[in-house]
Amino acid sequence: xxxxxxxxxxxxxxxKQHVSSKVVYRxxxxxxxxxxxxxxxxxxxxDENGFTIxxxxxxxxxxxxxxxxxxxxxxxxxxxxTVHEVIQLGDDGCWCWCDPHGIRRRIHTNIxxxxxx
Numbered sequence: 001x002x003x004x005x006x007x008x009x010x011x012x013x014x015x016k017q018h019v020s021s022k023v024v025y026r027x028x029x030x031x032x033x034x035x036x037x038x039x040x041x042x043x044x045x046x047d048e049n050g051f052t053i054x055x056x057x058x059x060x061x062x063x064x065x066x067x068x069x070x071x072x073x074x075x076x077x078x079x080x081x082t083v084h085e086v087i088q089l090g091d092d093g094c095w096c097w098c099d100p101h102g103i104r105r106r107i108h109t110n111i112x113x114x115x116x117x
Contacts, residue, residue, distance in 0.1 A: 016063065041059050041108060042055075045090060063103065084111060
Protein backbone atom coordinates (compact mmCIF):
# COMPACT_ATOMS: atom_id res chain seq x y z
CA UNK A 1 0.00 0.00 0.00
CA UNK A 2 1.18 3.50 -0.64
CA UNK A 3 0.84 6.67 1.40
CA UNK A 4 -2.06 8.06 -0.71
CA UNK A 5 -4.05 4.86 -0.29
CA UNK A 6 -3.48 4.90 3.47
CA UNK A 7 -4.47 8.56 3.65
CA UNK A 8 -7.70 7.97 1.73
CA UNK A 9 -8.62 5.04 3.97
CA UNK A 10 -7.92 7.21 7.04
CA UNK A 11 -10.07 10.06 5.67
CA UNK A 12 -12.91 7.69 4.79
CA UNK A 13 -12.83 6.22 8.31
CA UNK A 14 -12.85 9.69 9.93
CA UNK A 15 -15.79 10.83 7.79
CA LYS A 16 -17.64 7.63 8.59
CA GLN A 17 -17.02 8.21 12.29
CA HIS A 18 -17.87 11.93 12.43
CA VAL A 19 -20.09 13.01 9.50
CA SER A 20 -22.01 9.93 8.37
CA SER A 21 -25.41 8.57 9.20
CA LYS A 22 -26.94 5.12 9.02
CA VAL A 23 -29.03 4.50 5.87
CA VAL A 24 -31.00 1.53 4.58
CA TYR A 25 -30.00 0.27 1.13
CA ARG A 26 -32.67 -1.88 -0.57
CA UNK A 27 -32.77 -4.04 -3.67
CA UNK A 28 -35.80 -6.32 -3.91
CA UNK A 29 -35.65 -8.51 -0.79
CA UNK A 30 -32.05 -7.56 0.05
CA UNK A 31 -31.42 -4.91 2.70
CA UNK A 32 -28.19 -3.47 4.09
CA UNK A 33 -27.59 -0.74 6.70
CA UNK A 34 -24.30 0.97 5.84
CA UNK A 35 -23.08 4.33 7.08
CA UNK A 36 -23.16 7.01 4.38
CA UNK A 37 -21.82 10.51 3.92
CA UNK A 38 -24.12 12.81 1.95
CA UNK A 39 -22.85 14.53 -1.16
CA UNK A 40 -24.07 16.22 -4.30
CA UNK A 41 -23.18 16.05 -7.99
CA UNK A 42 -23.95 18.89 -10.38
CA UNK A 43 -24.51 17.85 -13.98
CA UNK A 44 -25.71 19.31 -17.27
CA UNK A 45 -27.72 17.82 -20.10
CA UNK A 46 -29.03 19.23 -23.35
CA ASP A 47 -32.73 18.82 -24.11
CA GLU A 48 -34.30 18.13 -27.52
CA ASN A 49 -34.43 21.89 -28.25
CA GLY A 50 -30.74 22.41 -27.59
CA PHE A 51 -31.19 24.09 -24.21
CA THR A 52 -28.76 23.24 -21.44
CA ILE A 53 -30.41 21.99 -18.28
CA UNK A 54 -28.41 22.10 -15.05
CA UNK A 55 -29.44 19.86 -12.18
CA UNK A 56 -27.95 17.95 -9.27
CA UNK A 57 -28.25 14.57 -7.64
CA UNK A 58 -28.19 13.70 -3.98
CA UNK A 59 -25.25 11.35 -3.53
CA UNK A 60 -24.47 8.80 -0.87
CA UNK A 61 -20.80 8.01 -0.30
CA UNK A 62 -20.61 4.46 1.02
CA UNK A 63 -17.53 2.37 1.74
CA UNK A 64 -17.29 -0.53 -0.70
CA UNK A 65 -16.66 -2.91 2.20
CA UNK A 66 -19.97 -1.84 3.82
CA UNK A 67 -22.11 -2.56 0.74
CA UNK A 68 -21.42 -6.01 -0.72
CA UNK A 69 -23.19 -5.39 -4.03
CA UNK A 70 -22.70 -3.07 -7.00
CA UNK A 71 -25.38 -0.34 -7.06
CA UNK A 72 -27.96 -0.50 -9.85
CA UNK A 73 -30.59 1.93 -11.09
CA UNK A 74 -33.83 1.43 -9.24
CA UNK A 75 -32.22 0.45 -5.93
CA UNK A 76 -33.56 2.46 -2.99
CA UNK A 77 -31.78 4.26 -0.16
CA UNK A 78 -33.76 5.38 2.88
CA UNK A 79 -32.21 8.26 4.80
CA UNK A 80 -33.99 10.06 7.63
CA UNK A 81 -37.44 8.84 6.49
CA THR A 82 -36.83 10.01 2.90
CA VAL A 83 -36.64 7.43 0.14
CA HIS A 84 -34.11 8.02 -2.64
CA GLU A 85 -33.90 6.08 -5.90
CA VAL A 86 -30.55 5.22 -7.47
CA ILE A 87 -30.51 6.80 -10.95
CA GLN A 88 -28.36 6.75 -14.08
CA LEU A 89 -26.41 9.93 -14.64
CA GLY A 90 -26.34 9.90 -18.44
CA ASP A 91 -23.57 7.72 -19.86
CA ASP A 92 -21.68 7.94 -16.55
CA GLY A 93 -23.78 5.30 -14.81
CA CYS A 94 -25.45 5.39 -11.42
CA TRP A 95 -22.26 5.43 -9.32
CA CYS A 96 -18.55 6.16 -9.51
CA TRP A 97 -15.55 5.62 -7.29
CA CYS A 98 -14.72 8.47 -4.91
CA ASP A 99 -11.04 7.60 -5.15
CA PRO A 100 -8.63 5.70 -7.41
CA HIS A 101 -8.30 2.85 -4.90
CA GLY A 102 -11.92 1.66 -4.77
CA ILE A 103 -12.45 2.55 -1.13
CA ARG A 104 -15.82 4.36 -1.45
CA ARG A 105 -18.56 4.61 -4.04
CA ARG A 106 -20.50 7.81 -4.83
CA ILE A 107 -24.05 6.65 -5.56
CA HIS A 108 -26.30 9.08 -7.47
CA THR A 109 -29.97 9.38 -6.41
CA ASN A 110 -33.10 11.46 -6.70
CA ILE A 111 -36.08 11.60 -4.35
CA UNK A 112 -38.21 8.51 -5.00
CA UNK A 113 -41.56 9.34 -6.59
CA UNK A 114 -43.17 5.88 -6.34
CA UNK A 115 -45.14 4.25 -3.58
CA UNK A 116 -43.03 3.78 -0.48
CA UNK A 117 -42.12 0.10 -0.27
